[in-house]
Amino acid sequence: MLARQNHSTPLQWLGRQLFNRDDASAFFDPLLARINPMWVQEYTPARVQRIIRDTSDTQTFVLKPARRWQGFAAGQHVNICVEIDGVRHHRTFSLSSSTTLWHDEGLVTLTIKRLPGGRVTNWLHDQLKSGAVVGLSEAFGDFLIPEPVRPILFIAGGSGITPILSQLKTMAVHGFRAPVTLLYFVRDHDHAIAGEHLQNLAALHDLLTVKIVASQGGSEPRYLTQSDLNEITDLGCRDIFLCGPQGLMALAGELLDAKGVSRDKIHSTYFSAPQTDLDSEDLGGKVRFARSNLDVDSTGDAPLLEIAEAAGLTPQHGCRMGICHQCSCRKTSGTVVNRLTGQASGPGEDTIQLCISIPQGPVSLDI
Amino acid sequence: MKQMTEAQLTELEQDLNAIRNDVLADLGERDARYIRRVVRLHRTLEVGGRVLMPFGFIPPVFVAATVALGLSKIIENMEIGHNVMHGQYDWMNDPSLHSQTYEWDTACSSDSWRRTHNYEHHTYTNIIGKDRDYGYAVLRLSDDEPWRPRHSLQFINYILLSTFFQWGVGLHELETERLHRREITLRSKLPFLKEFFRKGGRQAFKDYVFFPLLTFPVAPIVLAGNIGANLIRNLWSSTVIFCGHFTQDAETFTEEECWGDGKNESKGHWYLRQLSGSSNFTGGRWVHLLSGHLSFQMEHHVFPDLPAHRYPEISDRVREVCAKHGIHYNTGSFARQYGTVLKRIAAFSLPDRLRARLPALDVA
Numbered sequence: 168m169l170a171r172q173n174h175s176t177p178l179q180w181l182g183r184q185l186f187n188r189d190d191a192s193a194f195f196d197p198l199l200a201r202i203n204p205m206w207v208q209e210y211t212p213a214r215v216q217r218i219i220r221d222t223s224d225t226q227t228f229v230l231k232p233a234r235r236w237q238g239f240a241a242g243q244h245v246n247i248c249v250e251i252d253g254v255r256h257h258r259t260f261s262l263s264s265s266t267t268l269w270h271d272e273g274l275v276t277l278t279i280k281r282l283p284g285g286r287v288t289n290w291l292h293d294q295l296k297s298g299a300v301v302g303l304s305e306a307f308g309d310f311l312i313p314e315p316v317r318p319i320l321f322i323a324g325g326s327g328i329t330p331i332l333s334q335l336k337t338m339a340v341h342g343f344r345a346p347v348t349l350l351y352f353v354r355d356h357d358h359a360i361a362g363e364h365l366q367n368l369a370a371l372h373d374l375l376t377v378k379i380v381a382s383q384g385g386s387e388p389r390y391l392t393q394s395d396l397n398e399i400t401d402l403g404c405r406d407i408f409l410c411g412p413q414g415l416m417a418l419a420g421e422l423l424d425a426k427g428v429s430r431d432k433i434h435s436t437y438f439s440a441p442q443t444d445l446d447s448e449d450l451g452g453k454v455r456f457a458r459s460n461l462d463v464d465s466t467g468d469a470p471l472l473e474i475a476e477a478a479g480l481t482p483q484h485g486c487r488m489g490i491c492h493q494c495s496c497r498k499t500s501g502t503v504v505n506r507l508t509g510q511a512s513g514p515g516e517d518t519i520q521l522c523i524s525i526p527q528g529p530v531s532l533d534i
Numbered sequence: 535m536k537q538m539t540e541a542q543l544t545e546l547e548q549d550l551n552a553i554r555n556d557v558l559a560d561l562g563e564r565d566a567r568y569i570r571r572v573v574r575l576h577r578t579l580e581v582g583g584r585v586l587m588p589f590g591f592i593p594p595v596f597v598a599a600t601v602a603l604g605l606s607k608i609i610e611n612m613e614i615g616h617n618v619m620h621g622q623y624d625w626m627n628d629p630s631l632h633s634q635t636y637e638w639d640t641a642c643s644s645d646s647w648r649r650t651h652n653y654e655h656h657t658y659t660n661i662i663g664k665d666r667d668y669g670y671a672v673l674r675l676s677d678d679e680p681w682r683p684r685h686s687l688q689f690i691n692y693i694l695l696s697t698f699f700q701w702g703v704g705l706h707e708l709e710t711e712r713l714h715r716r717e718i719t720l721r722s723k724l725p726f727l728k729e730f731f732r733k734g735g736r737q738a739f740k741d742y743v744f745f746p747l748l749t750f751p752v753a754p755i756v757l758a759g760n761i762g763a764n765l766i767r768n769l770w771s772s773t774v775i776f777c778g779h780f781t782q783d784a785e786t787f788t789e790e791e792c793w794g795d796g797k798n799e800s801k802g803h804w805y806l807r808q809l810s811g812s813s814n815f816t817g818g819r820w821v822h823l824l825s826g827h828l829s830f831q832m833e834h835h836v837f838p839d840l841p842a843h844r845y846p847e848i849s850d851r852v853r854e855v856c857a858k859h860g861i862h863y864n865t866g867s868f869a870r871q872y873g874t875v876l877k878r879i880a881a882f883s884l885p886d887r888l889r890a891r892l893p894a895l896d897v898a
């Protein structure tokens with residue numbers, strides 16, 4: 168997913184002849200990485216310039232990607248790739264900086280919250296030091312500032328603020344000329360990411376209204392309500408951007424529906440928290456075979472190879488007992504449990520053996 | 535093969551699983567660092583060999599360049615390619631070290647290798663008629679195959695096979711013996727042949743056309759050096775592989791033993807067969823590295839997907855398990871093991887009656 172494919176065809180041909188691989192330049196990566204990790208060709212390297220502490224559990228990582236990185240639009244995400252204890256992990260985060268920072272200084276930022284039990288976020292917080300190099304994918308996602316300029320309502324929860332942060336910063340620099348309101352739900356005010364920065368932006372730009380709501384402050388939890396929406400002037404003609412935990416997104420969806428806001432005005436994006444409980448009881452789940460464009464349901468401890476075959480697919484396999492690796496394939500998302508070790512995989516991209524992997528919840532595969 | 539009850543086989547399975555689980559639980563940084571270091575060594579040797587080769591008109595440089603390139607191919611084939619394709623490093627989640635995508639520096643395409651070696655050979659190890667690696671359908675190495683006059687010249691076949699080993703391995707999937715017996719048609723092998731010509735062509739192009747032409751005035755020297763490097767690799771890998779299964783005490787099996795009366799071979803039985811059918815040889819650190827740790831063929835066959843550099847450190851435990859269950863831990867010096875291989879090739883080139891009269895050739 169981090170690979171780039173922009174080589175000319177004759178060179179690619181020659182590369183394959185000489186080095187048995189599509190990306191001939193990456194043949195030298197093991198040596199280049201030794202000399203200067205920023206020269207690695209297989210993925211785009213990005214050096215950690217600085218790490219800024221935002222809240223007790225959130226840090227902003229300032230990255231300098233190799234110059235060949237192609238840039239991003241505010242609201243987009245990237246995958247980053249880090250090696251933890253010998254294993255490469257990929258995770259998706261939204262960029263939180265303005266696009267100007269990239270254009271002017273060649274820098275981007277990721278604002279990352281520590282997830283309880285999260286392998287990668289905790290490692291990033293505790294182990295990643297400035298000066299280190301991580302892998303970066305090209306930016307993707309269509310959570311983008313509307314064009315032409317229209318009034319906007321942002322509803323964010325927790326770390327869902329990060330893509331919106333990038334959008335607000337970018338809009339401020341470019342002088343966005345329409346009313347913008349942000350409703351930002353946080354546990355308490357100490358957990359507001361970039362709270363001060365947002366208030367400053369609001370003070371500088373009279374078209375921007377920022378309302379930070381602490382959900383856990385009072386005697387009762389305080390969630391998004393109908394009256395929050397009533398306060399928004401001309402809600403009907405605003406584009407609405409939602410980003411946050413699933414509960415908030417669902418609630419916002421219902422309330423907006425009740426208000427008669429049309430669906431195509433609503434843009435949303437979220438990352439669900441990785442599943443941390445490994446209860447082997449709840450095995451099975453929806454399996455998506457992406458390349459064959461097929462979805463099937465599975466229950467119990469059926470391994471993916473059997474699920475795929477039952478669905479009429481014929482994935483490569485050999486021994487069916489975990490020794491030959493003929494059945495290895497890419498899992499693009501979801502968690503699987505290894506039948507031999509009882510271990511659950513991470514939720515991100517991974518290589519798994521179909522014959523001994525059992526889905527735990529929804530899984531999608533590149534076959 | 536040693537007779538063991540189902541209960542004993544289950545115990546054997548548990549004993550070996552315990553070793554396996556300990557290694558799996560410990561995989562990490564150290565293994566990643568090891569394989570990356572080996573990959574760096576390979577790149578350095580290959581780049582070094584290629585760069586030096588055009589200066590091969592100076593004899594010592596010619597030797598150095600040829601040896602460097604030969605070593606680079608050996609390390610790439612044995613310690614990197616073979617082991618990566620077994621999935622030993624899949625857990626690293628690094629696409630350049632992944633079993634299903636790795637393509638190695640030899641005439642055999644990785645896809646073909648994954649079918650004939652990872653699947654056929656490792657599933658049906660030493661079962662005559664099922665494991666086509668046993669004698670490579672060229673050599674007669676056990677009594678299970680009746681003697682024919684052509685076998686008397688099999689020593690020549692053996693030398694040819696070793697010299698052109700990469701091409702032999704590349705063509706292995708053609709199943710010429712079955713074509714010969716008209717069990718399959720050449721037609722059904724066309725997709726494979728296409729794959730073979732593509733991969734083999736690529737290898738020949740780079741070593742015998744591209745690099746010599748690139749260095750035009752000294753093309754013959756570069757060509758000779760590249761041929762030499764391939765030869766070094768072919769002889770060494772074939773020797774290592776022959777020492778893994780064709781030594782004096784490495785056993786063969788019949789289908790009947792494993793699947794007789796419609797039974798399914800248990801994992802414990804499979805383990806027993808892997809141990810009884812393989813053989814190790816001793817040596818220093820470099821011997822192990824250059825053989826891709828197939829000097830620990832027994833450990834490799836019971837745990838084909840554990841990183842190979844772990845075999846030396848678990849070999850004592852495997853040896854103890856063997857001792858406990860009365861299984862012969864087949865090891866010896868390289869010279870001794872290789873000697874028994876040569877003896878086996880010679881012995882089975884003779885008709886059974888003649889062999890029986892030559893005690894020096896007794897291998898059974």
Ligand code: FES
Pocket residue numbers: 484485486487488489490491492493494495520521522523
């Ligand atoms: S089929 Fe052999 S490992 Fe899955």
